[in-house]
Amino acid sequence: MLSSNDTRILKFLLQGFSEEPELQPLIFGFFLSMYLITVFGNLLIILAVSSDSHLHTPMYFFLCNLSLVDICFTSSTVPKMLVNIQTQSKVITYKGCIAQMYFSTFFGLLDDFLLTVMAYDRFVAICHPLHYTVIMNPRFCGLLLLMSWIIGALSTLLHSLLVLRLSFSTDVEIPQYFCEINQVIKLACSDTFLNDIVMYFGTVLLGGGPLAGILYSYSKIASSICRISSAQGKYKAFSTCVSHLSVVSLFYFTVLGVYFSSAATHNSQSSAIASVLYSLVTPMLNPFIYSLRNKDIKGALKKFFGMAGIRITE
Numbered sequence: 087m088l089s090s091n092d093t094r095i096l097k098f099l100l101q102g103f104s105e106e107p108e109l110q111p112l113i114f115g116f117f118l119s120m121y122l123i124t125v126f127g128n129l130l131i132i133l134a135v136s137s138d139s140h141l142h143t144p145m146y147f148f149l150c151n152l153s154l155v156d157i158c159f160t161s162s163t164v165p166k167m168l169v170n171i172q173t174q175s176k177v178i179t180y181k182g183c184i185a186q187m188y189f190s191t192f193f194g195l196l197d198d199f200l201l202t203v204m205a206y207d208r209f210v211a212i213c214h215p216l217h218y219t220v221i222m223n224p225r226f227c228g229l230l231l232l233m234s235w236i237i238g239a240l241s242t243l244l245h246s247l248l249v250l251r252l253s254f255s256t257d258v259e260i261p262q263y264f265c266e267i268n269q270v271i272k273l274a275c276s277d278t279f280l281n282d283i284v285m286y287f288g289t290v291l292l293g294g295g296p297l298a299g300i301l302y303s304y305s306k307i308a309s310s311i312c313r314i315s316s317a318q319g320k321y322k323a324f325s326t327c328v329s330h331l332s333v334v335s336l337f338y339f340t341v342l343g344v345y346f347s348s349a350a351t352h353n354s355q356s357s358a359i360a361s362v363l364y365s366l367v368t369p370m371l372n373p374f375i376y377s378l379r380n381k382d383i384k385g386a387l388k389k390f391f392g393m394a395g396i397r398i399t400e
Contacts, residue, residue: 096180098270099259100170103358114171120370121164127373128153134386141386144207144222145326149376151231152200152333156369159193162186163264163365183265184246190365191267192242195292199234201334202296206230208327209303213310241292248281249274262358264365300334329376336371340364 103113131153135146163186170176178186210221245267252274260269271281307327314320340363377383 162189
């Protein structure tokens with residue numbers, strides 16, 4: 087057993103998905119493709135919104151930030167996994183593991199907060215349409231975004247500092263393709279009671295709180311939509327929420343699936359596959375959900391590619 091002062095010589099081993107040599111090229115190609123789709127898809131959303139002045143509204147301001155966070159979220163884990171597959175190595179240094187754990191947790195929390203803020207934006211737009219521009223002014227939107235970053239950074243910093251006080255055996259094997267904070271804490275040799283308590287309260291406050299806010303917002307939205315007399319008005323109001331509601335459902339169902347699967351089974355491969363759902367599949371699907379079900383985004387993308395085509399021909 088090593089003391090906390092000896093953690094500089096520690097290294098962790100990321101088990102990944104399979105040790106079969108013949109499967110490594112297939113796994114590498116599969117995850118590289120998913121990563122590139124995620125990055126380029128979210129970049130297109132950012133470029134489309136930035137290039138169209140009609141989309142410079144709170145709803146699309148938060149969508150741009152969500153796309154940026156999704157890029158950072160996947161970039162904190164997938165590149166290291168691809169390097170490990172290519173070099174046929176499972177090793178990640180202690181410092182690298184702590185950094186990966188920090189940024190993956192931080193951007194995961196930011197995803198959660200931004201989805202909550204976007205639900206509040208839809209709540210104000212549908213339930214208080216006459217006061218929307220007054221309430222969701224640029225200063226307030228910026229403040230909501232700033233608070234999300236600050237709370238996420240401080241919360242993740244606290245968890246990381248608590249992990250730093252733990253001691254580990256040498257060559258610790260993590261049953262994941264990245265350093266997930268829950269798995270790292272489980273593998274510690276020292277007492278993790280304080281970590282578990284902070285993790286529990288953090289999950290309740292920073293996970294349950296935003297979820298409760300989203301559910302409350304949509305309960306009010308549903309109530310307001312039901313009071314609309316015309317069918318066309320109901321459809322128009324509901325259509326503005328479909329994309330966001332789809333992303334929220336995908337995010338929370340995949341996260342809950344990860345924790346339920348880890349609690350129900352100790353199979354490391356099943357746990358790793360479950361983690362892929364929320365850490366890579368969800369960020370990859372978000373651009374498709376917003377672009378396929380949103381006429382404004384599709385129009386902005388067509389306009390963006392049209393402008394790009396004109397510039398190339400010139």
